[in-house]
Amino acid sequence: xxxxxIGLEVHVELNTKSKxxxxxxxxxxxxxxxxxxxxxxxxxxxxxxxxxxxAIEGCLKIGLALNCTPAEESLFERKNYFYPDLAKGFQTSxxxxxxxxxxxxxxxxxxxxxxxxxxxxxxxxxxxxxxxHQLGNSKTQETSNNxxxxxxxxxxxxxxxxxxxxxxxxxxxxxxxxxxKKLQQIFRYLGVSNADMERGDMRLEANVSVxxxxxxxxxxxxGKLPPYRVELKNINSFRFxxxxxxxxxxxxxxxxxxxxxxxxxxxxxGWDENKKITYVQRSKEEAHDYRYFPEPDLxxxxxxxxxxxxxxxxxxxxxxxxxxxxxxxxELGLKISDAKILTEETELADIFEKLVKIGREKEIExxxxxxxxxxxxxxxxxxxxxxxxxxxxxKSVGIISDEEELDKVCREVIDENGGLVQFYKRxxxxxGDEIKKGNPNMLNVLIGGVMRxxxxxxxxxxxxxxxxxxxxx
Amino acid sequence: MKLTKDQVKKVAKLANxxxxxxxxxxxxxxxxxxxxxxxQLEKVDTRGVxxxxxxxxxxxxMREDEIGESLSAEDAxxxxxxxKDGFFVTKGVFESE
Numbered sequence: 001x002x003x004x005x006i007g008l009e010v011h012v013e014l015n016t017k018s019k020x021x022x023x024x025x026x027x028x029x030x031x032x033x034x035x036x037x038x039x040x041x042x043x044x045x046x047x048x049x050x051x052x053x054x055a056i057e058g059c060l061k062i063g064l065a066l067n068c069t070p071a072e073e074s075l076f077e078r079k080n081y082f083y084p085d086l087a088k089g090f091q092t093s094x095x096x097x098x099x100x101x102x103x104x105x106x107x108x109x110x111x112x113x114x115x116x117x118x119x120x121x122x123x124x125x126x127x128x129x130x131x132x133h134q135l136g137n138s139k140t141q142e143t144s145n146n147x148x149x150x151x152x153x154x155x156x157x158x159x160x161x162x163x164x165x166x167x168x169x170x171x172x173x174x175x176x177x178x179x180x181k182k183l184q185q186i187f188r189y190l191g192v193s194n195a196d197m198e199r200g201d202m203r204l205e206a207n208v209s210v211x212x213x214x215x216x217x218x219x220x221x222x223g224k225l226p227p228y229r230v231e232l233k234n235i236n237s238f239r240f241x242x243x244x245x246x247x248x249x250x251x252x253x254x255x256x257x258x259x260x261x262x263x264x265x266x267x268x269x270g271w272d273e274n275k276k277i278t279y280v281q282r283s284k285e286e287a288h289d290y291r292y293f294p295e296p297d298l299x300x301x302x303x304x305x306x307x308x309x310x311x312x313x314x315x316x317x318x319x320x321x322x323x324x325x326x327x328x329x330x331e332l333g334l335k336i337s338d339a340k341i342l343t344e345e346t347e348l349a350d351i352f353e354k355l356v357k358i359g360r361e362k363e364i365e366x367x368x369x370x371x372x373x374x375x376x377x378x379x380x381x382x383x384x385x386x387x388x389x390x391x392x393x394x395k396s397v398g399i400i401s402d403e404e405e406l407d408k409v410c411r412e413v414i415d416e417n418g419g420l421v422q423f424y425k426r427x428x429x430x431x432g433d434e435i436k437k438g439n440p441n442m443l444n445v446l447i448g449g450v451m452r453x454x455x456x457x458x459x460x461x462x463x464x465x466x467x468x469x470x471x472x473x
Numbered sequence: 474m475k476l477t478k479d480q481v482k483k484v485a486k487l488a489n490x491x492x493x494x495x496x497x498x499x500x501x502x503x504x505x506x507x508x509x510x511x512x513q514l515e516k517v518d519t520r521g522v523x524x525x526x527x528x529x530x531x532x533x534x535m536r537e538d539e540i541g542e543s544l545s546a547e548d549a550x551x552x553x554x555x556x557k558d559g560f561f562v563t564k565g566v567f568e569s570e
Binding site: 022023032033037039053055134147151 | 550564
């Protein structure tokens with residue numbers, strides 16, 4: 001029996017107006033190449049970086065949402081390597097002194113089962129330039145120009161990037177999807193990133209190995225991990241990442257079972273969607289010697305200091321999706337499944353709350369609204385809330401106004417509440433009208449009983465009439 | 474401390490510097506001398522001294538997130554040895570991005 005050991009690294013680009021260390025616009029997508037650059041993000045000699053405050057706040061917010069502790073002391077470091085996407089010869093990143101450390105987040109699978117993923121760190125760094133391979137080497141030109149060249153666009157260079165690293169807590173591929181989706185939701189709720197995978201706002205890397213169950217040499221709990229780790233990189237969709245991880249688990253187990261352990265190496269692999277396999281991109285040993293050292297051109301952070309006002313950042317945090325869902329259940333009486341759907345996106349949740357307000361004025365229960373919106377898949381973003389309310393009213397969607405049906409339920413409730421009914425009958429006094437008036441509180445309890453039996457869908461006015469007819473005569 | 478030739482080769486590779494055999498010999502000697510020089514610091518008694526990463530003493534210095542002026546593409550590309558369609562151009566690298 002083998003068990004996968006998987007850790008995840010998520011990179012997310014922050015949606016600040018300007019770049020991490022200079023005033024150039026960070027909005028690079030679809031822009032003309034090399035139009036958002038300056039000496040800092042081109043890595044020209046002597047240029048000095050200047051830290052973007054809002055980016056740091058965004059990084060801290062992400063850390064807080066993931067239950068991390070803001071570090072007492074944090075600083076930037078240089079990660080040294082040579083590649084054309086990095087003109088300085090180093091990426092300004094964080095290694096030993098990240099902004100946020102040691103957090104956790106609970107993910108849920110489809111059956112609602114919870115799993116806690118530990119977060120090792122959330123740190124701030126900068127994005128690299130974008131490379132275009134074999135530029136201009138289109139098929140028609142191939143004969144005249146088959147020289148291999150790479151074009152570099154520095155518009156993306158220096159865009160704020162946050163990296164979130166988990167402990168190796170994932171044991172199957174579906175958890176990766178649940179986790180990535182949850183992070184995407186958090187980024188959007190916090191408003192720190194659009195987190196669009198296809199645009200490259202959000203990128204996933206998985207470290208995958210497998211261990212034999214009962215093999216105490218490799219045990220996650222004691223920190224003894226398998227002696228190799230395959231890094232899956234450059235995969236731009238949740239679906240492909242899940243497929244790549246599944247393939248990789250299978251490949252590794254097969255090698256172990258065949259006694260070919262020595263073929264399991266520290267290496268970086270990519271995903272070939274056509275062939276549905278992972279392939280080696282580079283072997284890691286020689287590539288990974290980054291010689292990190294503290295960046296002398298940038299000052300240190302004291303995150304708990306007065307300048308930072310971490311408490312203000314905490315206060316400025318929005319209500320997160322799981323908190324909102326819980327409130328919808330507690331305060332509005334929604335089903336948890338409806339509450340989760342309605343809080344998937346913050347815009348939807350906001351519109352729904354507006355809808356609840358309008359609904360209240362027209363005596364439509366939040367629960368009825370939620371049912372209607374979820375079941376009918378109402379497009380909240382593009383439909384006027386008043387129109388939705390009118391639709392519900394006119395169609396009486398979800399509301400039971402069938403007198404025969406309600407009469408039956410009313411009789412059941414009366415039978416089940418013999419004592420209360422007796423008290424109610426004794427409270428009846430002639431009102432001058434045909435129908436006598438009884439104690440309204442007691443009547444409301446009975447109406448409540450009917451509501452419970454119909455999951456809040458009964459037409460309350462009609463129920464009142466029926467009960468009065470049955471009891472007040 | 475004497476650097477071995479293998480160590481020099483590794484450092485050269487990490488620094489992306491192509492060295493001839495003669496240059497490797499020469500660098501080994503020079504780098505060893507530099508290390509010996511730096512090693513003098515070992516003699517300083519640093520017990521009780523906190524490590525310093527930054528000598529300015531500044532902390533939490535940041536700027537507001539505002540867009541300023543960028544270079545024109547023309548200026549940005551001015552010193553490049555090779556350009557095409559507004560891109561800097563380098564020898565092809567095949568690792569997918």
